[in-house]
Amino acid sequence: MASFTLHGIPVSRGISIGRAHLLTPxxxxxxxxxxxxxxxxxxxxxxxxxxxxxxxxxxxxxxxxxxxxxxxxxxxxxxxxxxxxxxxxxxxxxxxxxxxxxxxxxxxxxxxxxxxxxxxxxxxxxxxxxxxxxxxxxxxxxxxxMGTALPMPPSREDDDSYRPQMIVVAHDISPADMLAFRDRSFIGFVTDVGGQNSHTAIVARSLDIPAAVGLSQASRLIEQDDWVIIDGDAGVVICNPSPLVLEQYRARQAALLKARKRLLKLKKTPAVTRDGTPVTLLANIELPDDCPAALEAGATGVGLFRSEFLFMGRAGQQHKMPSEDEQFEQYRKAVLAMKGRPVTIRTLDIGADKPLDPTEHNALNPALGLRAIRYCLAEPQMFLTQLRAILRASAYGKVRILIPMLAHAFEIDQSLAMLKQAKATLLDENVKFDPAVEVGAMIEIPAAALALPMFIKRLDFLSIGTNDLIQYTLAIDRVDYEVAHLYNPLHPAVLQLIAMTIDAGKKAGKDVAVCGEMAGDVKLTRLLLGMGLREFSMHPAQLLAVKQEILNSDLKAIAPVTRRILRSMEPAEIAQAVEQLQTM
Missing domain, CATH: 1.10.274.10 (PtsI, HPr-binding domain)
Incomplete structure (x- = not known):
């Protein structure tokens, strides 16, 4: 059988080696x-x-x-x-x-x-x-x-003889089917479709199972029982590898397993650089049920609670908004689950590009349309309801409010006025809340990064949303396959905006975090440290690896290389210097 390699989108790290099991829709x-x-x-x-x-x-x-x-x-x-x-x-x-x-x-x-x-x-x-x-x-x-059932191989309990662990290959696979395969030696999956935000990708990360998606022709090219290697870090799938390649990947797999076991020992170790500088490591969550994983990874709080997940997936309810009590219970659940650690709740980040009703007409340029805080200010009653729910939860622990996609002073002022109104209504009703709850801004629009004094004057903290900041800075629609390759966190303009934001916050004595994908990328940890970042927020699965980078970092050695990177306008020079940081 001829060996061949397919390239897709990496969505969950690690290496899996097993037999292909084809799932035909x-x-x-x-x-x-x-x-x-x-x-x-x-x-x-x-x-x-x-x-x-x-x-x-x-x-x-x-x-x-x-x-x-x-x-x-x-x-x-x-x-x-x-x-x-x-x-x-x-x-x-x-x-x-x-x-x-x-x-x-x-x-x-x-x-x-x-x-x-x-x-x-x-x-x-x-x-x-x-x-x-x-x-x-x-x-x-x-x-x-059609009278057909999902074809399933026997589980280990059904067959005492040894069965190689299997890798599911499908055009697409649902999370429910993933669960069914989990009990049958399911160790990875490959799909023709999907992306970083697909449910299969989310489940893969939560299960910590290597996966590659978006391979287009995988389910047609790979045959039943073919040997398959998934390199989850690269999004590469190797079918029918040669004995030499198989041996190399088995060695890599064993090394990764040892490294992962070592990382677990760092859970209770404080995140401090070699020269004694403490760093705060926070978790990004979608739902309160994500909090145990955040604590298990050693997170010292939640840096981003994406509240829009409470508003989505409400099919059959005529897209009814969650009530104040429903929201309050979810926010309180997260606050209590974090056991006194701070929880930063982002207000609803939804709108033209994330409509509550997908069948409604969409704007011509959704990413530039009525979304996030623009949507909330256009729906003041909905916004007031959410703010009241968040404030009520603040009576149960440390809560901070994060407002996305701010660009204008009047947006900040209107948001703070709405918060003041929410507080006043709760006072009238004798409902407890933290009157000193902190309010911060997501810095994800270049205009915000270039007008930081306007934000620092009015708000308590800043959080850099690198995903959108990169998209808006480079005018790259990350959804558009034809230009997605231009999405580059190391573009000089992006680095300048991030460095400016961190520096401005530091001078003003305001906390600055990075909560986008860059925060969880170990290849960029030392660069961000060199820029002065002291607060990272990421998916819990990434936290211990980033902590290890921090423990091995010497800020004095990193600083001159970082300055050289920020002065450079040449991509090759920047890439080379970032690689140099990894060896220091």
Whole structure:
């Protein structure tokens, strides 16, 4: 068998070596025929029965979740159940059967294709990935309709003989199916589609399972039982490797395992550089259930609670906003879970590029449209409700409020006025809250980085959102495959803006954090330290590796190289100097 290599998107680090198990989507082939008038209602009932069966299957999956299963898996099963209950899935195909006399499979696929085309028009990468969730739910229904079940190899309990650990290869795979494979020696997965923000990527990171997505033709080129290597760090998949390559990767795999065990010993070690400078390491979370993982990794607080996840995935509820009490309970849960450590809650970062209703009309340039704080100020009652909920949670521990996408003084002033109003209403109701709750700004627009005195005068702290700062500085749409390669954290303009922000905050005595992807990239840890950064916020899985870099860093040695990087306008010089930092 010939060996070949595929290149995709790395979404979860590590190396996996095993046999390929192909998962073929049920929706690839469905029958297309017209149902006679007298059989229409029977066909409607057939589809309703299949939907009901999938509901029962999802409920069973939820009930059987192992105690050690990541919380994301339960959340994703809930999302799939909500999608299944949405009238766009549960009712619209029934109308197609009744009006067009399509058979159930044809009606369902027709409706899913229509929904998928609407999602394709969405600019935001995260929301566009939700199309795959809808397709995965539809595939479950189709499997019931067509009398096909998910092909599964026997588990270890079913076969006493040794079975090589397996790597699932699929066009796409749902989190629920990942859970099912987990008990059957599932050690990695490869998909044709997907991106950094797909649910499969999120689950892979939470399970800490090596994965590569976006390989396009993997499910067609890789055959059942082929030997497969996943290099999760590079997003590379090697099929049928030579004995020499296999031996090299086994050695790398063993070395990574030893390194990971060593990292675990650093959990309780304070993050201090070799020359004695303390550094704060915080966690980014999406939901309160992420807090245990943050504590397990040794985080000293939450630097970014992405509150929009409480507002999303509410299919079947007519996109109803979460109530104040519902939000309060979630924020309080996170605050209590962190046991006195600070929790920074970002106000709703949603809007034209992350619409609550994906079927609504989208702006021509969503990333530049009505999003984040612009959306909140345009919906003052919604914003006031969220601020009240956050303030109420501040009575239970240290809470800070972070406002995204600020660019104008009036946006800051209006936000602070709304916060003042929220405090006044709570005082009138004798509701407890922290009156001194700190308020900070996300620095993610170049205009903000270039007008820092305006922010420092009005606010308590700053947090640099490098993902958007890079996108806006370089005019790069990260969703657009044709220009994504131009997205470069080491562009001189990006580095200048980050350094300016850190320096301005330091001079004013204000805390400055980095909460974007750069904070969790160990190749950039020493560069950020050299710029003066003393507060990093990242995914919990990245925290110990970054801590190790900090413990091995000497700020006096790093400083001159960092100054040279910030003076340079030549990409090659910058890249070479960043590599030099890794050896110091």
């Amino acid at each position: 049920a929706a690839l082939e469905v029958k297309h025929y017209l149902v006679p008038e007298e059989q229409v209602e029977a066909e409607v009932q057939r589809l309703q029965d299949a939907i009901a069966q999938v509901h029962r299957d999802l409920e069973a999956l939820w009930t059987d979740l192992p105690k050690d299963a990541p919380t994301e898996l339960g959340a994703f099963i809930d999302v799939h159940a909500l999608i299944l209950s949405d009238p766009m899935i549960s009712e619209a195909p029934l109308d197609i059967i009744r009006t067009r006399h399509y058979n159930a499979e044809w009606a369902l696929v027709t409706q899913i294709d229509e929904l998928s085309s609407q999602f394709d028009e969405i600019e935001d990468e995260y929301l566009r990935e939700r199309k795959h969730d809808i397709q995965q739910v539809a595939e479950r229904v189709l499997k019931v309709l």
